[in-house]
Amino acid sequence: MNINAQIAKTYIVTNKKLTGVAVAGVVLGMSIYIFMNSMLLGFDKASSKSIFKTTPHIRVYKDDEISRPLVSSNGKKMLLINPKIVPAKNTIINPGLVISSIQKMKDVEIVTSQVNANIFYNSGKSQITGLCSGINPEEADRMYAISSTIVEGSLGALKGNPNGILIGSGVSDKMSLRVNDYVNITSSKGVNKAFKIVGIFKTNNSVIDKTKSYVNVLAAQQLLKEGNVYVTDINVNIKNPDDAEKIATQISASTGYKAEGWKQANETLMAAQRMRKIIITFVSTTILLVAGFGIYNILNMTITQKINDIAILKAMGFKGNDVIRIFVTQAVSVGIMGVIGGMMMATLIITLLQHVYVGGDIGYFPITYELTKYIQGIVVGMVITFFAGYIPAKKAANIDPVEIFRR
Protein backbone atom coordinates (compact mmCIF):
# COMPACT_ATOMS: atom_id res chain seq x y z
CA MET A 1 0.00 0.00 0.00
CA ASN A 2 1.47 3.34 -0.88
CA ILE A 3 1.78 6.19 1.53
CA ASN A 4 -1.23 8.17 0.26
CA ALA A 5 -3.51 5.17 0.62
CA GLN A 6 -2.14 4.55 4.09
CA ILE A 7 -2.93 8.09 5.16
CA ALA A 8 -6.44 7.81 3.66
CA LYS A 9 -6.96 4.55 5.54
CA THR A 10 -5.86 6.14 8.81
CA TYR A 11 -8.33 8.99 8.30
CA ILE A 12 -11.16 6.56 7.57
CA VAL A 13 -10.40 4.43 10.60
CA THR A 14 -9.76 7.20 13.11
CA ASN A 15 -12.87 9.20 12.17
CA LYS A 16 -15.31 6.33 12.51
CA LYS A 17 -18.26 8.58 13.18
CA LEU A 18 -17.82 10.74 10.10
CA THR A 19 -17.06 7.72 7.94
CA GLY A 20 -20.17 6.04 9.31
CA VAL A 21 -22.41 8.99 8.54
CA ALA A 22 -20.99 9.31 5.02
CA VAL A 23 -21.39 5.60 4.35
CA ALA A 24 -24.95 5.68 5.72
CA GLY A 25 -25.72 8.52 3.31
CA VAL A 26 -24.52 6.51 0.33
CA VAL A 27 -26.30 3.39 1.56
CA LEU A 28 -29.58 5.24 1.84
CA GLY A 29 -29.32 6.92 -1.54
CA MET A 30 -28.15 3.80 -3.31
CA SER A 31 -30.68 1.42 -1.80
CA ILE A 32 -33.64 3.70 -2.47
CA TYR A 33 -32.40 4.30 -6.01
CA ILE A 34 -32.07 0.60 -6.78
CA PHE A 35 -35.27 -0.28 -4.98
CA MET A 36 -37.41 2.42 -6.65
CA ASN A 37 -36.15 1.53 -10.10
CA SER A 38 -36.62 -2.19 -9.49
CA MET A 39 -40.13 -1.45 -8.35
CA LEU A 40 -40.81 0.55 -11.51
CA LEU A 41 -39.53 -2.25 -13.72
CA GLY A 42 -41.51 -4.75 -11.67
CA PHE A 43 -44.69 -2.73 -12.21
CA ASP A 44 -43.99 -2.50 -15.92
CA LYS A 45 -43.40 -6.21 -16.18
CA ALA A 46 -46.51 -7.02 -14.14
CA SER A 47 -48.70 -4.76 -16.22
CA SER A 48 -47.32 -6.10 -19.51
CA LYS A 49 -47.79 -9.60 -18.18
CA SER A 50 -51.42 -8.93 -17.38
CA ILE A 51 -51.88 -7.34 -20.80
CA PHE A 52 -50.28 -10.35 -22.50
CA LYS A 53 -52.69 -12.71 -20.77
CA THR A 54 -55.35 -11.57 -23.21
CA THR A 55 -53.53 -9.50 -25.82
CA PRO A 56 -50.98 -10.71 -28.33
CA HIS A 57 -47.85 -8.69 -29.02
CA ILE A 58 -49.15 -7.94 -32.49
CA ARG A 59 -52.66 -8.38 -33.85
CA VAL A 60 -53.10 -8.64 -37.61
CA TYR A 61 -56.60 -7.97 -38.92
CA LYS A 62 -58.42 -6.47 -41.82
CA ASP A 63 -59.24 -2.89 -41.10
CA ASP A 64 -62.44 -1.28 -42.36
CA GLU A 65 -61.88 0.42 -45.69
CA ILE A 66 -63.34 3.70 -46.83
CA SER A 67 -64.64 3.62 -50.37
CA ARG A 68 -62.62 5.60 -52.91
CA PRO A 69 -62.76 6.16 -56.63
CA LEU A 70 -61.72 3.13 -58.62
CA VAL A 71 -60.56 5.00 -61.73
CA SER A 72 -58.01 7.75 -61.82
CA SER A 73 -58.21 9.61 -65.10
CA ASN A 74 -55.15 11.44 -66.35
CA GLY A 75 -54.66 14.84 -64.79
CA LYS A 76 -58.12 15.05 -63.26
CA LYS A 77 -58.69 14.46 -59.59
CA MET A 78 -61.64 12.24 -58.80
CA LEU A 79 -63.46 12.85 -55.56
CA LEU A 80 -66.15 10.93 -53.69
CA ILE A 81 -68.45 13.09 -51.69
CA ASN A 82 -69.53 11.52 -48.39
CA PRO A 83 -67.54 8.27 -48.63
CA LYS A 84 -68.64 5.29 -46.52
CA ILE A 85 -67.10 2.13 -45.20
CA VAL A 86 -66.94 -0.57 -47.85
CA PRO A 87 -69.45 -3.26 -46.81
CA ALA A 88 -66.88 -6.03 -47.09
CA LYS A 89 -66.29 -8.91 -44.71
CA ASN A 90 -63.57 -8.42 -42.12
CA THR A 91 -61.95 -11.65 -43.05
CA ILE A 92 -58.37 -12.35 -43.95
CA ILE A 93 -58.15 -13.91 -47.38
CA ASN A 94 -56.05 -17.06 -47.57
CA PRO A 95 -55.03 -17.01 -43.89
CA GLY A 96 -52.74 -20.04 -44.31
CA LEU A 97 -50.47 -18.12 -46.66
CA VAL A 98 -50.47 -15.00 -44.48
CA ILE A 99 -49.61 -17.06 -41.40
CA SER A 100 -46.78 -18.91 -43.08
CA SER A 101 -45.33 -15.69 -44.48
CA ILE A 102 -45.40 -14.07 -41.04
CA GLN A 103 -43.83 -17.15 -39.51
CA LYS A 104 -40.84 -16.75 -41.79
CA MET A 105 -40.10 -13.29 -40.43
CA LYS A 106 -37.28 -12.70 -37.99
CA ASP A 107 -37.98 -12.61 -34.23
CA VAL A 108 -41.47 -14.05 -34.67
CA GLU A 109 -42.17 -16.77 -32.11
CA ILE A 110 -45.82 -17.78 -32.31
CA VAL A 111 -48.40 -17.10 -35.00
CA THR A 112 -51.93 -18.27 -34.48
CA SER A 113 -55.26 -17.52 -36.02
CA GLN A 114 -58.25 -16.57 -33.94
CA VAL A 115 -61.94 -16.12 -34.64
CA ASN A 116 -63.88 -13.97 -32.21
CA ALA A 117 -67.65 -14.18 -31.88
CA ASN A 118 -70.07 -12.24 -29.70
CA ILE A 119 -72.37 -14.70 -28.01
CA PHE A 120 -74.92 -15.38 -25.29
CA TYR A 121 -74.47 -18.11 -22.70
CA ASN A 122 -77.78 -19.78 -21.99
CA SER A 123 -78.42 -22.19 -19.21
CA GLY A 124 -81.99 -22.77 -18.23
CA LYS A 125 -83.58 -19.33 -18.06
CA SER A 126 -80.44 -17.33 -17.33
CA GLN A 127 -78.59 -15.60 -20.11
CA ILE A 128 -75.22 -13.79 -20.10
CA THR A 129 -73.60 -11.92 -22.93
CA GLY A 130 -70.02 -12.76 -23.68
CA LEU A 131 -67.18 -13.15 -26.12
CA CYS A 132 -66.17 -16.48 -27.50
CA SER A 133 -62.70 -16.90 -28.96
CA GLY A 134 -62.08 -19.66 -31.41
CA ILE A 135 -58.54 -20.74 -30.90
CA ASN A 136 -56.01 -23.37 -31.74
CA PRO A 137 -55.54 -24.65 -28.17
CA GLU A 138 -51.86 -25.49 -28.36
CA GLU A 139 -50.74 -22.24 -29.99
CA ALA A 140 -53.03 -20.11 -27.89
CA ASP A 141 -51.70 -21.72 -24.74
CA ARG A 142 -48.16 -20.85 -25.70
CA MET A 143 -49.27 -17.30 -26.36
CA TYR A 144 -51.53 -16.57 -23.39
CA ALA A 145 -50.50 -19.31 -20.97
CA ILE A 146 -54.15 -20.29 -20.66
CA SER A 147 -53.35 -23.57 -18.91
CA SER A 148 -51.77 -21.67 -16.01
CA THR A 149 -55.12 -20.01 -15.29
CA ILE A 150 -57.23 -23.17 -15.41
CA VAL A 151 -58.76 -24.07 -12.06
CA GLU A 152 -60.87 -27.04 -13.07
CA GLY A 153 -60.68 -29.47 -15.98
CA SER A 154 -57.90 -29.03 -18.53
CA LEU A 155 -57.01 -27.27 -21.73
CA GLY A 156 -55.94 -30.56 -23.28
CA ALA A 157 -59.55 -31.76 -23.31
CA LEU A 158 -60.40 -28.95 -25.73
CA LYS A 159 -58.02 -30.37 -28.30
CA GLY A 160 -59.83 -32.47 -30.86
CA ASN A 161 -63.17 -31.89 -29.18
CA PRO A 162 -65.18 -29.57 -31.44
CA ASN A 163 -67.97 -29.39 -28.86
CA GLY A 164 -65.74 -28.57 -25.91
CA ILE A 165 -65.62 -25.13 -24.28
CA LEU A 166 -63.50 -23.41 -21.65
CA ILE A 167 -65.40 -20.83 -19.65
CA GLY A 168 -64.39 -18.12 -17.20
CA SER A 169 -64.94 -18.67 -13.49
CA GLY A 170 -67.37 -15.73 -13.39
CA VAL A 171 -69.59 -17.34 -15.98
CA SER A 172 -69.45 -20.67 -14.19
CA ASP A 173 -70.33 -19.09 -10.83
CA LYS A 174 -73.26 -17.12 -12.19
CA MET A 175 -74.77 -20.09 -13.96
CA SER A 176 -73.57 -22.75 -11.49
CA LEU A 177 -71.87 -24.63 -14.24
CA ARG A 178 -69.27 -27.28 -13.49
CA VAL A 179 -66.96 -29.29 -15.68
CA ASN A 180 -68.88 -31.86 -17.77
CA ASP A 181 -72.06 -29.71 -17.66
CA TYR A 182 -73.50 -28.43 -20.93
CA VAL A 183 -73.95 -24.78 -21.85
CA ASN A 184 -76.05 -23.56 -24.69
CA ILE A 185 -74.54 -20.77 -26.80
CA THR A 186 -76.33 -18.46 -29.16
CA SER A 187 -74.28 -16.41 -31.59
CA SER A 188 -74.99 -13.03 -33.14
CA LYS A 189 -75.78 -14.91 -36.37
CA GLY A 190 -78.53 -16.82 -34.58
CA VAL A 191 -76.72 -20.14 -34.45
CA ASN A 192 -77.59 -22.21 -31.39
CA LYS A 193 -75.18 -24.84 -30.21
CA ALA A 194 -74.64 -26.85 -27.05
CA PHE A 195 -71.07 -27.14 -25.74
CA LYS A 196 -69.66 -29.42 -23.12
CA ILE A 197 -67.59 -27.62 -20.48
CA VAL A 198 -64.12 -29.16 -20.39
CA GLY A 199 -62.46 -26.60 -18.17
CA ILE A 200 -62.87 -23.42 -16.11
CA PHE A 201 -60.26 -20.70 -16.00
CA LYS A 202 -59.68 -17.80 -13.62
CA THR A 203 -57.46 -14.89 -14.64
CA ASN A 204 -58.40 -12.69 -11.65
CA ASN A 205 -59.43 -10.04 -14.14
CA SER A 206 -63.14 -9.99 -13.38
CA VAL A 207 -64.27 -8.59 -16.75
CA ILE A 208 -62.57 -11.44 -18.57
CA ASP A 209 -63.63 -14.08 -16.08
CA LYS A 210 -67.27 -13.02 -16.38
CA THR A 211 -67.48 -12.93 -20.17
CA LYS A 212 -64.80 -14.88 -21.97
CA SER A 213 -64.81 -18.43 -23.23
CA TYR A 214 -62.55 -20.45 -25.53
CA VAL A 215 -63.64 -22.95 -28.17
CA ASN A 216 -61.92 -24.52 -31.15
CA VAL A 217 -61.55 -22.34 -34.25
CA LEU A 218 -63.88 -24.61 -36.15
CA ALA A 219 -66.66 -24.26 -33.57
CA ALA A 220 -66.33 -20.48 -33.64
CA GLN A 221 -66.49 -20.49 -37.43
CA GLN A 222 -69.70 -22.52 -37.20
CA LEU A 223 -71.16 -20.06 -34.71
CA LEU A 224 -70.56 -17.34 -37.28
CA LYS A 225 -71.96 -19.43 -40.12
CA GLU A 226 -68.63 -19.31 -41.89
CA GLY A 227 -66.38 -21.80 -43.59
CA ASN A 228 -63.06 -23.05 -42.29
CA VAL A 229 -60.98 -20.35 -44.01
CA TYR A 230 -62.78 -17.60 -42.15
CA VAL A 231 -60.23 -15.92 -39.87
CA THR A 232 -60.69 -12.46 -38.38
CA ASP A 233 -57.49 -12.09 -36.44
CA ILE A 234 -53.98 -13.43 -36.72
CA ASN A 235 -52.10 -13.05 -33.46
CA VAL A 236 -48.36 -12.84 -33.39
CA ASN A 237 -45.97 -13.09 -30.46
CA ILE A 238 -42.39 -12.01 -30.90
CA LYS A 239 -39.17 -12.43 -28.96
CA ASN A 240 -38.98 -8.97 -27.44
CA PRO A 241 -42.38 -7.31 -26.88
CA ASP A 242 -40.72 -3.88 -27.06
CA ASP A 243 -40.05 -4.42 -30.77
CA ALA A 244 -43.76 -4.94 -31.47
CA GLU A 245 -44.31 -1.60 -33.20
CA LYS A 246 -41.36 -2.08 -35.54
CA ILE A 247 -42.30 -5.61 -36.52
CA ALA A 248 -45.95 -4.65 -36.87
CA THR A 249 -45.09 -2.15 -39.59
CA GLN A 250 -43.06 -4.80 -41.38
CA ILE A 251 -46.00 -7.20 -41.22
CA SER A 252 -48.36 -4.50 -42.46
CA ALA A 253 -46.09 -3.76 -45.37
CA SER A 254 -45.60 -7.38 -46.40
CA THR A 255 -49.16 -8.69 -45.94
CA GLY A 256 -51.25 -5.61 -46.69
CA TYR A 257 -53.36 -6.15 -43.58
CA LYS A 258 -53.43 -3.87 -40.61
CA ALA A 259 -50.97 -4.97 -37.92
CA GLU A 260 -51.24 -3.34 -34.53
CA GLY A 261 -48.68 -3.59 -31.72
CA TRP A 262 -49.82 -4.07 -28.14
CA LYS A 263 -48.66 -0.60 -27.08
CA GLN A 264 -50.87 0.98 -29.71
CA ALA A 265 -53.75 -1.18 -28.60
CA ASN A 266 -53.28 -0.20 -24.94
CA GLU A 267 -52.47 3.49 -25.24
CA THR A 268 -54.03 4.46 -21.89
CA LEU A 269 -52.03 1.86 -20.00
CA MET A 270 -48.88 2.93 -21.77
CA ALA A 271 -49.51 6.57 -20.85
CA ALA A 272 -49.95 5.59 -17.21
CA GLN A 273 -46.76 3.58 -17.40
CA ARG A 274 -44.81 6.49 -18.87
CA MET A 275 -46.12 8.78 -16.18
CA ARG A 276 -45.10 6.34 -13.46
CA LYS A 277 -41.67 6.09 -15.01
CA ILE A 278 -41.19 9.86 -15.01
CA ILE A 279 -42.32 10.18 -11.39
CA ILE A 280 -40.10 7.39 -10.10
CA THR A 281 -37.10 8.53 -12.11
CA PHE A 282 -37.47 12.00 -10.64
CA VAL A 283 -37.91 10.74 -7.10
CA SER A 284 -35.02 8.28 -7.21
CA THR A 285 -32.66 10.70 -8.92
CA THR A 286 -33.53 13.36 -6.36
CA ILE A 287 -32.78 10.95 -3.55
CA LEU A 288 -29.48 10.02 -5.12
CA LEU A 289 -28.58 13.68 -5.60
CA VAL A 290 -29.53 14.55 -2.03
CA ALA A 291 -27.43 11.65 -0.77
CA GLY A 292 -24.61 12.79 -3.05
CA PHE A 293 -24.86 16.31 -1.69
CA GLY A 294 -24.72 14.92 1.84
CA ILE A 295 -21.58 12.98 1.00
CA TYR A 296 -20.06 16.07 -0.54
CA ASN A 297 -20.76 18.05 2.62
CA ILE A 298 -19.32 15.40 4.88
CA LEU A 299 -16.14 15.05 2.85
CA ASN A 300 -15.87 18.79 2.61
CA MET A 301 -16.10 18.90 6.39
CA THR A 302 -13.42 16.24 6.74
CA ILE A 303 -11.12 18.26 4.55
CA THR A 304 -11.79 21.46 6.47
CA GLN A 305 -10.99 19.60 9.66
CA LYS A 306 -7.82 18.26 8.16
CA ILE A 307 -6.64 21.51 6.63
CA ASN A 308 -3.78 21.69 9.15
CA ASP A 309 -2.71 18.17 8.27
CA ILE A 310 -2.79 19.12 4.61
CA ALA A 311 -0.50 22.09 5.30
CA ILE A 312 1.91 19.89 7.26
CA LEU A 313 1.92 17.23 4.56
CA LYS A 314 2.64 19.86 1.94
CA ALA A 315 5.41 21.35 4.07
CA MET A 316 6.93 17.88 4.35
CA GLY A 317 6.97 17.59 0.60
CA PHE A 318 3.61 16.08 -0.38
CA LYS A 319 2.45 17.42 -3.74
CA GLY A 320 -0.97 18.76 -4.65
CA ASN A 321 -1.78 15.50 -6.41
CA ASP A 322 -0.88 13.53 -3.31
CA VAL A 323 -3.41 15.54 -1.33
CA ILE A 324 -6.05 14.91 -3.99
CA ARG A 325 -5.23 11.21 -4.03
CA ILE A 326 -5.50 10.94 -0.25
CA PHE A 327 -8.95 12.47 -0.11
CA VAL A 328 -10.25 10.86 -3.28
CA THR A 329 -9.11 7.49 -1.90
CA GLN A 330 -11.03 8.29 1.24
CA ALA A 331 -14.12 9.31 -0.74
CA VAL A 332 -14.00 6.29 -3.02
CA SER A 333 -13.56 3.97 -0.03
CA VAL A 334 -16.64 5.51 1.52
CA GLY A 335 -18.32 5.07 -1.87
CA ILE A 336 -17.41 1.39 -2.11
CA MET A 337 -18.59 0.67 1.42
CA GLY A 338 -21.78 2.63 0.78
CA VAL A 339 -22.43 0.93 -2.55
CA ILE A 340 -21.99 -2.53 -1.07
CA GLY A 341 -24.20 -1.61 1.89
CA GLY A 342 -26.73 -0.05 -0.46
CA MET A 343 -26.93 -3.16 -2.60
CA MET A 344 -27.47 -5.32 0.47
CA MET A 345 -30.12 -2.95 1.79
CA ALA A 346 -31.89 -2.81 -1.59
CA THR A 347 -31.84 -6.61 -1.80
CA LEU A 348 -33.31 -6.77 1.69
CA ILE A 349 -36.12 -4.31 0.89
CA ILE A 350 -36.92 -6.08 -2.37
CA THR A 351 -36.95 -9.47 -0.66
CA LEU A 352 -39.30 -8.17 2.02
CA LEU A 353 -41.66 -6.61 -0.54
CA GLN A 354 -41.73 -9.75 -2.63
CA HIS A 355 -43.48 -11.39 0.29
CA VAL A 356 -46.21 -8.77 0.53
CA TYR A 357 -49.51 -9.96 -0.93
CA VAL A 358 -51.46 -7.31 -2.80
CA GLY A 359 -54.17 -9.48 -4.33
CA GLY A 360 -56.04 -9.04 -7.60
CA ASP A 361 -54.54 -10.51 -10.72
CA ILE A 362 -51.13 -9.30 -9.51
CA GLY A 363 -50.81 -11.48 -6.41
CA TYR A 364 -47.52 -10.78 -4.67
CA PHE A 365 -45.91 -7.36 -4.95
CA PRO A 366 -44.40 -7.30 -8.43
CA ILE A 367 -40.75 -6.49 -7.79
CA THR A 368 -37.64 -8.37 -8.88
CA TYR A 369 -33.89 -7.96 -8.47
CA GLU A 370 -33.02 -5.90 -11.53
CA LEU A 371 -29.35 -6.42 -12.36
CA THR A 372 -29.20 -3.42 -14.69
CA LYS A 373 -30.52 -1.15 -11.94
CA TYR A 374 -27.93 -2.50 -9.52
CA ILE A 375 -25.19 -1.74 -12.04
CA GLN A 376 -26.62 1.71 -12.72
CA GLY A 377 -26.77 2.36 -8.99
CA ILE A 378 -23.14 1.30 -8.55
CA VAL A 379 -21.94 3.52 -11.38
CA VAL A 380 -23.93 6.55 -10.29
CA GLY A 381 -23.00 6.05 -6.62
CA MET A 382 -19.30 5.76 -7.41
CA VAL A 383 -19.30 8.77 -9.73
CA ILE A 384 -21.03 10.93 -7.12
CA THR A 385 -18.69 9.90 -4.31
CA PHE A 386 -15.67 10.39 -6.54
CA PHE A 387 -16.60 13.97 -7.29
CA ALA A 388 -17.77 14.59 -3.73
CA GLY A 389 -14.17 13.82 -2.75
CA TYR A 390 -12.40 15.28 -5.75
CA ILE A 391 -13.90 18.77 -5.76
CA PRO A 392 -13.05 19.75 -2.16
CA ALA A 393 -9.70 17.91 -2.38
CA LYS A 394 -8.77 19.85 -5.48
CA LYS A 395 -9.51 23.06 -3.62
CA ALA A 396 -7.44 21.94 -0.63
CA ALA A 397 -4.57 20.90 -2.88
CA ASN A 398 -4.21 24.42 -4.21
CA ILE A 399 -3.93 26.03 -0.80
CA ASP A 400 -0.49 27.39 0.10
CA PRO A 401 0.62 25.83 3.40
CA VAL A 402 1.91 29.20 4.56
CA GLU A 403 -1.60 30.60 4.41
CA ILE A 404 -2.68 28.02 6.93
CA PHE A 405 0.38 28.33 9.18
CA ARG A 406 -0.09 32.09 9.39
CA ARG A 407 -3.58 31.81 10.84
Next chain:
Amino acid sequence: MKILESKSISKYFTDPVEFQVLKDISFDIEKGEFTTLVGKSGSGKSTLLYVLSTMDTDYKGKLVIDGQETGNMTKDELAGLRNEKIGFVFQFHYLLSDFTCLQNVMLPALKLGKLSNKEIEERAYQKLAMLGLSDQALKLSSKLSGGQQQRLAIARALINDPLIIMGDEPTGNLDSNNTRIVFDIFQELSKNYGQTIIAVTHDDDFASKSDRIIELKDGEVIRS
Protein backbone atom coordinates in the same frame (compact mmCIF):
# COMPACT_ATOMS: atom_id res chain seq x y z
CA MET B 1 30.16 25.64 0.86
CA LYS B 2 27.13 27.82 0.42
CA ILE B 3 24.00 25.88 1.04
CA LEU B 4 21.46 28.68 0.85
CA GLU B 5 21.74 32.02 -0.85
CA SER B 6 19.24 34.80 -0.51
CA LYS B 7 19.77 37.40 -3.21
CA SER B 8 17.95 40.69 -2.68
CA ILE B 9 14.65 39.12 -1.64
CA SER B 10 11.72 41.51 -1.29
CA LYS B 11 8.15 40.76 -0.42
CA TYR B 12 5.00 42.81 -0.32
CA PHE B 13 1.72 42.29 1.48
CA THR B 14 -1.15 43.84 -0.42
CA ASP B 15 -3.89 43.26 2.10
CA PRO B 16 -5.22 45.56 3.56
CA VAL B 17 -2.79 48.11 2.08
CA GLU B 18 0.39 47.56 0.16
CA PHE B 19 3.23 47.12 2.58
CA GLN B 20 6.78 45.95 2.06
CA VAL B 21 7.58 43.25 4.62
CA LEU B 22 10.99 42.25 3.30
CA LYS B 23 13.36 44.80 1.84
CA ASP B 24 16.13 43.59 -0.41
CA ILE B 25 17.47 40.89 1.86
CA SER B 26 20.73 39.22 0.88
CA PHE B 27 22.84 36.74 2.80
CA ASP B 28 24.47 33.35 2.39
CA ILE B 29 24.35 30.44 4.75
CA GLU B 30 27.26 28.02 4.89
CA LYS B 31 26.95 24.30 5.42
CA GLY B 32 26.92 23.36 9.10
CA GLU B 33 26.02 26.83 10.34
CA PHE B 34 23.53 27.18 13.19
CA THR B 35 21.83 30.44 12.34
CA THR B 36 19.08 32.21 14.24
CA LEU B 37 16.82 34.86 12.78
CA VAL B 38 15.82 37.37 15.41
CA GLY B 39 13.86 40.58 15.52
CA LYS B 40 10.82 42.13 17.12
CA SER B 41 7.43 40.83 16.12
CA GLY B 42 6.44 42.31 12.79
CA SER B 43 10.05 42.58 11.71
CA GLY B 44 9.42 40.00 8.99
CA LYS B 45 11.53 37.18 10.36
CA SER B 46 8.86 34.47 10.06
CA THR B 47 7.87 35.71 6.64
CA LEU B 48 11.51 35.48 5.58
CA LEU B 49 11.75 31.94 6.90
CA TYR B 50 8.69 30.88 4.89
CA VAL B 51 10.24 32.39 1.78
CA LEU B 52 13.49 30.54 2.48
CA SER B 53 11.52 27.35 3.07
CA THR B 54 10.11 27.54 -0.52
CA MET B 55 6.56 27.31 0.84
CA ASP B 56 5.94 30.96 0.07
CA THR B 57 6.64 31.65 -3.58
CA ASP B 58 5.19 35.13 -3.79
CA TYR B 59 8.34 37.27 -3.55
CA LYS B 60 10.88 39.13 -5.65
CA GLY B 61 14.53 38.22 -5.79
CA LYS B 62 16.47 35.01 -6.00
CA LEU B 63 16.65 32.04 -3.69
CA VAL B 64 19.28 29.38 -4.32
CA ILE B 65 19.23 26.18 -2.28
CA ASP B 66 22.07 23.70 -2.68
CA GLY B 67 23.06 25.34 -5.94
CA GLN B 68 19.53 25.13 -7.33
CA GLU B 69 17.73 28.27 -8.35
CA THR B 70 14.20 27.88 -6.96
CA GLY B 71 12.51 30.77 -8.76
CA ASN B 72 11.51 28.84 -11.85
CA MET B 73 10.57 25.56 -10.22
CA THR B 74 6.95 24.41 -10.14
CA LYS B 75 5.11 23.91 -6.88
CA ASP B 76 5.43 20.15 -7.19
CA GLU B 77 9.17 20.39 -7.81
CA LEU B 78 9.45 22.62 -4.76
CA ALA B 79 7.51 20.04 -2.74
CA GLY B 80 10.02 17.42 -3.84
CA LEU B 81 12.88 19.69 -2.87
CA ARG B 82 11.40 20.27 0.58
CA ASN B 83 10.81 16.57 1.03
CA GLU B 84 14.42 15.72 0.35
CA LYS B 85 16.42 18.68 1.55
CA ILE B 86 14.51 20.60 4.22
CA GLY B 87 13.19 19.53 7.61
CA PHE B 88 10.71 21.67 9.52
CA VAL B 89 10.10 22.28 13.20
CA PHE B 90 7.21 24.63 13.92
CA GLN B 91 6.18 26.59 16.95
CA PHE B 92 3.01 24.62 17.48
CA HIS B 93 4.71 21.30 16.72
CA TYR B 94 2.20 20.53 13.93
CA LEU B 95 2.11 16.78 14.09
CA LEU B 96 -0.56 14.61 12.47
CA SER B 97 -2.69 13.79 15.48
CA ASP B 98 -4.35 10.70 13.98
CA PHE B 99 -1.02 8.93 13.55
CA THR B 100 1.36 7.31 16.00
CA CYS B 101 4.73 8.90 16.80
CA LEU B 102 6.49 6.32 14.66
CA GLN B 103 4.20 6.99 11.69
CA ASN B 104 4.69 10.73 12.04
CA VAL B 105 8.44 10.31 11.86
CA MET B 106 8.23 7.87 8.97
CA LEU B 107 5.90 9.91 6.75
CA PRO B 108 8.45 12.16 5.00
CA ALA B 109 10.68 9.17 4.28
CA LEU B 110 7.78 7.10 2.98
CA LYS B 111 6.95 10.02 0.70
CA LEU B 112 10.53 10.20 -0.51
CA GLY B 113 10.39 6.46 -1.12
CA LYS B 114 14.11 5.86 -1.41
CA LEU B 115 14.25 3.16 1.23
CA SER B 116 12.14 0.14 1.97
CA ASN B 117 9.49 0.38 4.67
CA LYS B 118 11.58 -1.76 6.97
CA GLU B 119 14.67 0.40 6.60
CA ILE B 120 12.58 3.51 7.14
CA GLU B 121 11.12 2.04 10.31
CA GLU B 122 14.60 1.23 11.55
CA ARG B 123 15.80 4.75 10.86
CA ALA B 124 12.72 6.20 12.52
CA TYR B 125 13.46 4.18 15.66
CA GLN B 126 17.05 5.47 15.56
CA LYS B 127 15.86 9.07 15.40
CA LEU B 128 13.32 8.49 18.16
CA ALA B 129 16.02 6.95 20.33
CA MET B 130 18.32 9.87 19.63
CA LEU B 131 15.64 12.22 20.96
CA GLY B 132 14.73 9.97 23.88
CA LEU B 133 11.32 8.96 22.59
CA SER B 134 11.82 5.24 21.90
CA ASP B 135 9.24 4.20 24.47
CA GLN B 136 6.58 6.52 22.96
CA ALA B 137 6.89 5.17 19.42
CA LEU B 138 3.51 3.48 19.18
CA LYS B 139 1.49 6.12 21.05
CA LEU B 140 -0.69 8.54 19.17
CA SER B 141 1.28 11.76 18.74
CA SER B 142 -1.52 13.78 20.34
CA LYS B 143 -1.01 11.88 23.60
CA LEU B 144 2.49 13.30 24.17
CA SER B 145 3.41 16.32 26.28
CA GLY B 146 4.37 19.59 24.61
CA GLY B 147 8.10 19.04 25.02
CA GLN B 148 7.86 15.49 23.75
CA GLN B 149 5.85 16.63 20.76
CA GLN B 150 8.50 19.19 19.86
CA ARG B 151 11.19 16.54 20.08
CA LEU B 152 9.06 14.29 17.92
CA ALA B 153 8.78 17.08 15.36
CA ILE B 154 12.58 17.34 15.34
CA ALA B 155 12.87 13.58 14.84
CA ARG B 156 10.51 13.90 11.89
CA ALA B 157 12.53 16.77 10.49
CA LEU B 158 15.65 14.61 10.64
CA ILE B 159 14.34 11.44 9.03
CA ASN B 160 15.45 12.24 5.47
CA ASP B 161 18.85 13.60 6.57
CA PRO B 162 17.95 17.04 5.22
CA LEU B 163 20.52 19.63 4.20
CA ILE B 164 18.79 22.27 6.28
CA ILE B 165 16.53 22.20 9.30
CA MET B 166 14.25 25.18 9.57
CA GLY B 167 12.55 26.04 12.83
CA ASP B 168 9.80 28.60 13.26
CA GLU B 169 10.06 29.52 16.93
CA PRO B 170 10.81 25.90 17.81
CA THR B 171 10.92 26.75 21.52
CA GLY B 172 8.24 29.44 21.47
CA ASN B 173 5.66 27.27 23.12
CA LEU B 174 7.87 25.46 25.65
CA ASP B 175 8.86 26.01 29.26
CA SER B 176 12.45 26.81 30.09
CA ASN B 177 13.37 23.22 30.80
CA ASN B 178 12.09 21.95 27.46
CA THR B 179 13.58 24.99 25.71
CA ARG B 180 16.95 23.96 27.06
CA ILE B 181 16.46 20.38 25.92
CA VAL B 182 15.46 21.45 22.40
CA PHE B 183 18.32 23.90 22.21
CA ASP B 184 20.77 21.22 23.32
CA ILE B 185 19.46 18.96 20.61
CA PHE B 186 19.92 21.67 17.98
CA GLN B 187 23.40 22.41 19.20
CA GLU B 188 24.33 18.75 19.22
CA LEU B 189 23.02 18.34 15.68
CA SER B 190 25.03 21.30 14.57
CA LYS B 191 28.26 20.41 16.41
CA ASN B 192 28.32 16.63 16.15
CA TYR B 193 26.56 16.04 12.87
CA GLY B 194 27.38 19.25 10.99
CA GLN B 195 23.69 19.94 10.47
CA THR B 196 22.73 23.29 8.97
CA ILE B 197 20.01 24.92 11.04
CA ILE B 198 18.02 28.10 10.50
CA ALA B 199 15.69 28.98 13.34
CA VAL B 200 13.45 31.95 13.93
CA THR B 201 13.31 32.90 17.58
CA HIS B 202 12.59 35.82 19.85
CA ASP B 203 14.39 34.13 22.71
CA ASP B 204 17.63 36.11 23.03
CA ASP B 205 19.15 33.46 25.23
CA PHE B 206 18.54 30.85 22.58
CA ALA B 207 19.91 33.11 19.86
CA SER B 208 23.03 34.09 21.76
CA LYS B 209 24.15 30.48 21.92
CA SER B 210 23.88 29.96 18.14
CA ASP B 211 26.75 30.32 15.65
CA ARG B 212 25.33 33.26 13.83
CA ILE B 213 22.54 35.74 14.41
CA ILE B 214 20.73 37.53 11.62
CA GLU B 215 18.67 40.36 13.02
CA LEU B 216 15.84 41.94 11.15
CA LYS B 217 14.15 45.24 11.76
CA ASP B 218 11.25 46.48 9.67
CA GLY B 219 12.12 44.04 6.92
CA GLU B 220 15.76 44.91 6.72
CA VAL B 221 18.80 43.02 7.90
CA ILE B 222 20.51 45.11 10.55
CA ARG B 223 22.98 42.50 11.76
CA SER B 224 24.24 39.35 10.14
